[in-house]
Amino acid sequence: MSYVKNATNTLKKVLLCPPTYFEFEPINVITEEWLRQGESVNKEACLREHADFVQAYRENDVEVVLMEPTPGLTYEVFARDFGGCVAEGYIMGKFREPCRVGETEKYEAKMKELGIAPIARCTSGAFEGGDFWLLDEYTIVHGIIARTDQDGYINIKRQMQTLGYTMIGIPCNRENLHLDMCFNIVADKVAVVCKAALPDFFLKMLEKRHFTLIDVPQEGVFRHYCNLQALGAGRVISFTDNKNVNEKMQTLGLNVIRVDLVEILKGGGGPHCMTFPLLRV
Numbered sequence: 001m002s003y004v005k006n007a008t009n010t011l012k013k014v015l016l017c018p019p020t021y022f023e024f025e026p027i028n029v030i031t032e033e034w035l036r037q038g039e040s041v042n043k044e045a046c047l048r049e050h051a052d053f054v055q056a057y058r059e060n061d062v063e064v065v066l067m068e069p070t071p072g073l074t075y076e077v078f079a080r081d082f083g084g085c086v087a088e089g090y091i092m093g094k095f096r097e098p099c100r101v102g103e104t105e106k107y108e109a110k111m112k113e114l115g116i117a118p119i120a121r122c123t124s125g126a127f128e129g130g131d132f133w134l135l136d137e138y139t140i141v142h143g144i145i146a147r148t149d150q151d152g153y154i155n156i157k158r159q160m161q162t163l164g165y166t167m168i169g170i171p172c173n174r175e176n177l178h179l180d181m182c183f184n185i186v187a188d189k190v191a192v193v194c195k196a197a198l199p200d201f202f203l204k205m206l207e208k209r210h211f212t213l214i215d216v217p218q219e220g221v222f223r224h225y226c227n228l229q230a231l232g233a234g235r236v237i238s239f240t241d242n243k244n245v246n247e248k249m250q251t252l253g254l255n256v257i258r259v260d261l262v263e264i265l266k267g268g269g270g271p272h273c274m275t276f277p278l279l280r281v
């Protein structure tokens with residue numbers, strides 16, 4: 001059985017969590033800014049947006065497994081962040097922010113129920129799935145930004161090495177939060193990136209691997225312009241307001257699926273953060 005081999009094969013199954021108990025937490029620059037402006041959560045809109053998101057997956061032949069949301073877990077909707085799935089099983093991360101720590105046991109129980117085994121577990125520091133990317137079938141790049149620290153990174157790197165994976169740490173400025181906010185593989189050898197936020201050596205790595213890059217300005221990171229979800233076979237889940245990037249992806253021949261996401265994005269996460277891939281064949 002192989003679960004998730006890479007970032008771009010056909011996505012078959014995902015784990016999502018409805019934003020039933022969604023609240024703003026001042027733990028990222030995006031939400032902090034909305035709170036400063038006096039914004040509050042529009043729960044009804046969030047639930048509607050999430051239902052549309054679920055439907056977009058189903059319409060594209062992706063099976064959706066839904067979490068039973070837990071009261072008090074305000075950011076459980078960002079399913080991506082508890083860990084990462086690879087071919088052999090999944091990596092259990094370790095949340096940095098106290099308001100997210102409780103998600104670990106809920107997601108772990110769900111993975112057990114799904115019969116997917118943990119093949120690595122972060123036991124020191126912090127390690128979040130929003131930083132995790134399979135660059136190819138045996139190379140992992142992982143952001144060391146606001147939520148994964150050096151300890152957590154080294155801890156998982158050692159464990160993944162024994163399974164034959166090479167892991168490369170990508171340091172970025174803290175405001176970028178997670179690597180998927182400034183780097184996102186949307187199709188085979190195509191990525192939406194914020195070059196200004198990424199270290200030169202990583203941009204060189206992408207160049208050597210012949211990636212086509214769609215670049216967004218630093219401001220775009222905070223509007224989730226990079227935060228998209230590849231479905232494979234040239235299809236990408238994006239959102240309506242991401243006009244410029246959507247057009248550029250279309251010019252490259254990609255099929256862009258637009259979901260009306262506005263309110264959930266204010267929590268500091270987008271389509272990629274909301275999706276934990278379970279099966280990509």
Ligand SMILES: NC(=[NH2+])NCCC[C@H](N)C(=O)O
Nearest residue numbers: 028078130178267268269273
């Ligand atoms: N994979 C991601 N970029 N996730 C974004 C998580 C946003 C969430 N509100 C947090 O600050 O924890």
